[in-house]
Amino acid sequence: MERPLAWRSVTSIAVLLFVILLALSPGYGYHRDELYFRVLSEHPAWGYVDQPPLTPMLARAGIALFGDTVTGIRVFPALSVAILVVLMALIARELDGSRAAQVLAAAGTATGAYTLIAGHSMLTLSFDLPLWAAAILFMLKALLRERPRWWLAAGAVIGLATYNKHLIALLVLGLAAGLLLAGPRRLLASxxxxxxxxLAAAIAVPNLLYQVAGDWPQLKMAAALSANKGAEMRLLFVPMQLTLFGPVVSVIAAFGFVRLWRDRRVRALAIAYPVAAALTLISGGRFDYAAGLILLLFAAGCVSAASAGRVRVAAWALAAGAAGSAVIALPLLPVSALAESPVPAINEVARESVGWPQFVAAVEGVRNALPAEERARAVVVTGSYGEHGALAQAGVPRVYSGHNQLWEYGPPPETGTTAILVNIGPGGRDLFGACEERARIDNGAGVGNEEQGLPVYVCRGLDRPWAATWPLWRHFS
Structure with a gap:
């Protein structure tokens, strides 16, 4: 028999989180991924070389429904993590958690650093977390309640999740390994x-067909990411597992692992986490790839804490951790104080959300300094999708980039014999007869992000047509 849901407390936590995230949404500015999604949203497709279509299409819906503003694009992420909070309470209840355990799971999830980051900015993570949580909830119903029809619901969510990120495969592989190693193996014949x-495969078919037609672009993208940052991600993996949602969540999650391991009905899901972690380490993937399973372990740990009468201790510890998570994850510090704090070093999202107006002003200043006739035919080429997206959002015309999907939207017109280059290395500049540095980017806050200090060049005399050189500009990262 299912325990009653602490729906009033859980709903209050979810609504409060949503309101706080929307109130703080204008802080700092767009993150570079949001600027990229905004561009992709203008090119609807079944997929892109670096990701499936769900997040860009939700960006399109957010802009259409709530306005082309930084707050408008962040409504759906805030709603998404509010839903995540409710799902985590339901997972705790499914694991026989009392009302106190459910509230603890909801509050700990809501105040975790990664939850706040995912809810504050539109990232693929924003929607991956609740999709994983929903799939895990339905798996638990099938495993614990002897209701095998819930495997169909889990399959439907897994199929849908492939339109956001293909990382849901880690959950599937982890569960399969768990069932093979610990059982109940009879389920493998269900x-x-x-x-x-x-059902999951059928829902994912259009996504799969896009990958086949494009010669598996996301495999190429994954290989590029592993080659570029795989070693760094492996070094960061273990410490980040302890800090993704805060160290208190990690401690409680450790008890949750023990709880799941002791219950033969769900031991497979306990095994799923180390399997997913091992696959991430082997592939050189990002440290957050198994974040959804950390939250499962945390919810199970909340049930253990409530059963042992440790709710008050856990709640105070989570409250103390919440203060640190909020400062790290949310735009609480003024921009002027950001560079002197540890936040930019810890939170890449905050670091890459600062200085876009100054970036645009510097590039526009160089462009406006050109003679009118030359300015009319000049093109701007950037090295990253964030830079392209910032200029596009500001209405700068004739902007191009070879970064990831944006390469598909080139080459520049052959009339663009003058090029303004930003974040382009010597290889790109060497294709021109002459290049002259005209400006340097200064974000005004001293924050050491990817754009700070970049030179802006004016180049003339492209030695070959754009159509001939454009393949040389393509890069994945």
Missing amino acids: PWLWGGAL
Whole structure:
């Protein structure tokens, strides 16, 4: 028999989180990924070389419904993590958690650093977390309640999740390994389980067809990311597992692992986390790839804390951790104080959300200094999608980039014989007869992000047509 849901407390936490995130949404400015999604949203497709279509299309919907503003694009992420909070309470209840355990799971999830980052900015993570949580909830219903039809619901969510990120495969592989190693192996013969797998595959078919037609672009993207930052991600993996949602969440999650391990019905999901972690380490993937399973372990740990009468201790510890998470994850510090704090070093999202107006002003200043006739035919080429997105959002015309999906939207017109280059290395500049530095980017806050200190060049005399050189500009990162 299912325990009652602490719906009033859980709903209050979710609504409060949503309101706080929207109130703080204008802080600092767009993150570079949001600027990229804004560009992709103007090119609807079944997929892009670096990601499936769900997040860009939600960016499009947010802009259409709530306005082309930084707050408008952040409504859906804030709503998404509010839903995540409710799902985590439901997971705690499914694990036989009392009302206190459910509230603890909801509050700890809501105040975790990564939850706040995911809710503050539009990232693929913003929607991946609740999709994983929903799939895990339905798996638990199938495993614990002897209701095999829930495998169909889990399959439907897994299929949908492939339109956001393909990382849901880690959850599937982790569960499969867990069932093989710890059982109950009889489930591997369940028609409902295989029906859920087939439903997931059927829903994912258009996404899969895009990958096949494009010669598996996301595999190429994953290989590029691993080659570029794989070693760094492996070094960061263990410490970041302890700090993604805060160290208190990690401690409680450790007890949750023990709880799941002791219950043979759900031991497979306990095994799923180390399997997903190992696959991430081997592939050189980002340290947050298994974040959804950390939250499962945390919810299970909240049930253990409530059963042991440790709710008050856990609640105070989570409250103390919440203060640090808020400062790190949310735009609480003024921009002028950001550079002197540890926040930019810890939170890449905050670091890459500062200085876009100054960046645009510097590039526009160089462009406006050109003679009128030359300015009319000049093009701007950037090295990253964030830079391209910032200029596009500001209405700067004839902007191009070879970064990830943006390469597909080139080459520049052959009339663009004058090029303003930003974040382009010597290889790109050497394609021109002459290049002259005209400005340097200064974000005005001293924050050491990717754009700070970049030179802005004016180049003339492209030695070959743009169509001939454009393949040389393509890069993945």
